[in-house]
Every structure is written in C-alpha cells, then in structure tokens.
Amino acid sequence: MPHRTPSTFDPAKAGWERLPDAGFLDLVGPLWRKRDQRGLAFGFRAEPKHANLINVVQGGMLMTFGDRALGIAAWEAAQTRVCVTIQFDMQFIGAGEIGDFIEIQPEVIRKTQTLVFLRGMLMVGDRVVSSANGVWKILDRPQPQPQDR
Numbered sequence: 001m002p003h004r005t006p007s008t009f010d011p012a013k014a015g016w017e018r019l020p021d022a023g024f025l026d027l028v029g030p031l032w033r034k035r036d037q038r039g040l041a042f043g044f045r046a047e048p049k050h051a052n053l054i055n056v057v058q059g060g061m062l063m064t065f066g067d068r069a070l071g072i073a074a075w076e077a078a079q080t081r082v083c084v085t086i087q088f089d090m091q092f093i094g095a096g097e098i099g100d101f102i103e104i105q106p107e108v109i110r111k112t113q114t115l116v117f118l119r120g121m122l123m124v125g126d127r128v129v130s131s132a133n134g135v136w137k138i139l140d141r142p143q144p145q146p147q148d149r
Contacts, residue, residue: 009101011043021068028064033072040076042069043103046096057096057129062122066090066104066132073106074116074136081138083116088134100124104132114138 012018016032019042025031028050032043044065052058067088074083096102102122109117119133 009045011045011101016043025064025068028061031065031068039105040073041103041105042072043101046098046100046102048098050096051098055098057098057100057102059090059092062092062096062102062130063088063090063132065102066120066122066130067134069104070106070118070120070132070134071136073108073118073120074138077108077111077116077118078136078138082141083136083138086115086135086137088132090130090132092130093128094124094130096122096124096129100129102129109133 011032015036016034019029019031019033021029021031029044034041034043042065046057046061050057050061067085070088071083071085075081102124104120104122106118106120109119111117114137116136116138117133118136119131121131122129
C-alpha cells in the first residue's frame with residue numbers, strides 16, 4: 001500500500017459520509033465517517049489550512065481530529081449519553097502531508113458505568129502518523145439540542 005494517499009482521492013465516492021458538525025469542527029473540517037466490516041472509522045483530507053510552518057499537518061489538527069473521533073466512539077459506547085474528554089494523549093510518530101487522507105478507527109478498550117477508555121492510530125494508508133488514547137466521562141444529563149449550543 002502506498003505511503004501517500006493520492007490527492008485525487010474522493011471520500012464521498014469511496015463510501016465515506018460527511019460528518020455534520022457545527023461550531024469549531026466546522027471551521028477545521030470537513031470530517032468524514034464510514035462504517036464497514038472493520039467497524040467505525042473517521043477521516044479528513046489534509047488541506048493547506050491544516051499546515052504548520054514546515055508545511056505538514058499541524059499537531060493541533062491531528063489532536064482535534066483524534067479527540068472528535070474517539071469522542072464520538074465514546075458517545076456510541078455510552079448508548080448516546082453525553083460524554084466529555086477528561087484525558088487525552090497523542091504521540092506524534094510521523095507527519096501528515098498536505099493532500100493526505102488521514103484516518104482513525106477508534107477502539108473502545110473498556111467501558112464502565114461512568115468512563116469510556118479508547119485508543120486509535122491516525123494512519124495514511126499503512127503509515128502511522130500518530131497514536132491517540134484517552135478517557136471520556138459519561139455525564140448524567142440530557143443530550144443538548146442544536147438550539148441549546
């Protein structure tokens with residue numbers, strides 16, 4: 001498998017759906033999701049707006065993407081109850097290049113009554129860009145409605 005995703009890759013044509021996300025994520029997105037035999041996956045195309053000073057993907061974008069992807073997986077593991085990040089770590093292993101399609105497949109490590117532990121690898125093809133892991137707190141409150149945000 002190549003180390004770079006061709007810049008002609010079209011997530012929509014490859015079965016990915018655009019993740020609707022208002023607020024901050026709308027500014028840095030779009031993000032994509034796909035569910036297949038491997039499970040739930042998320043991705044984003046690295047664009048020039050994601051570049052840092054040396055023209056690779058800014059670490060903050062990778063962290064934002066990882067936090068959102070693992071957070072959605074936590075929400076699903078908690079049967080759609082509100083979850084918030086209480087701990088998040090990322091190890092930067094390689095660089096995401098502008099034009100790459102970067103993917104993560106969240107893995108739930110453990111779920112308790114009040115916590116969800118997750119991890120995932122941010123990948124470009126078979127190349128690891130970074131690894132992420134974290135803990136999400138399951139809150140005992142109703143899911144906010146769009147007008148509440």
